[in-house]
Amino acid sequence: MANPMKIRATAKEGVTEVKILMQHEMETGLRKDADGTLIPAWFITEVKAQYQGRIVMEAQFGQSVSKNPYLLFRFKGGAAGEKVSVSWVDNKGESRTDEAMIAA
């Protein structure tokens, strides 16, 4: 099972700032282990953030993104007490969705 994300969202002057820290190996598929065998690629391919059923951020990730990626974005709207949900899908088809309450 995929590990949880850390999401912090704060609303200020009509703009919500969302900070996401994801837990993922983000293997490039180019590295070799100690025996010389290739470590298969394993990385997040898609990240989506939703607010009230509406997609407010969509991103395509690739091999060049670091392990345990950190992402910050802002969107117009959102108020304290409401929820933002973030989900990702990786190239193995695994996925993870987490929610966070917007803070003032």
Next chain:
Amino acid sequence: MRTKQAYKALLLLALSASFAAVAAEATVTDSDRIEQYREMISDGNPAEFDEMRGEELWKKAAGPNKVSLEQCDLGKGAGVVKGAYSQMPRYFKDTNKVQDLESRLLTCMTTLQGFTEDEISAKPFASDKKQSDISSLTTYVVGQSKGIKMAVSTKHPKVKESYEIGKRIFNYRAGPYDFACSTCHATTGVRIRMQDLPNLSYNKKDAQSAYTTWPAYRVSQGQTRSFQWRLNDCFRQQRFPEPKFASEATVALTTFLAVSANGAEFAGPGLKR
């Protein structure tokens, strides 16, 4: 006449402006940029994940005895983790030894949980393939001292002795390169590649900021690293024989460095490139 003066003034202004621009450009050094990068990612420190893992392990019954570590005494009473790290290494009566956090955890895991010492100290550091429980536990306990001032007491003669031994190890030159810790860490303003080297010997501020930001998440390794790991790697870089995990020597060196950081607010787990 007047126009000539005005020209002169203008020229001077223009010149000083361009000098100022050059000066501003030159003051943005690589270490400033690294600092900037650190700030940018500091509120997304992946060490938090290791803290979470450590907390779970702390509370989970484990080992042949099937007990948790909640009875482990880190110096402030059984199970007290808040602020424990800021006063370590310290003297422990039950073991009659000066112990740092990791050697103390090793004691708890053997005496309470029933693990053998070899089981744990064979692979005490995390690798790509396997996470290390003792390392995650360390990250958790350390995080509970965030914001608390470092106050390692040298009142006990054994701690004082450990401090003196640590100081000697710090300055002890040996190995194929005739290196000591002080070779790199006793001068101010030097660097290795892009990294500024802290002066741990004579610069209180350097010693404090270095010690209070370990353990740390190493971005380049994708792992949270403990202080024992830090020392182990320092010895490797000096081409010294590998020190035994949680040995008296490593604890002594830790004591020396921890005492040097006294008075500073603990800020770990940190984040390093």
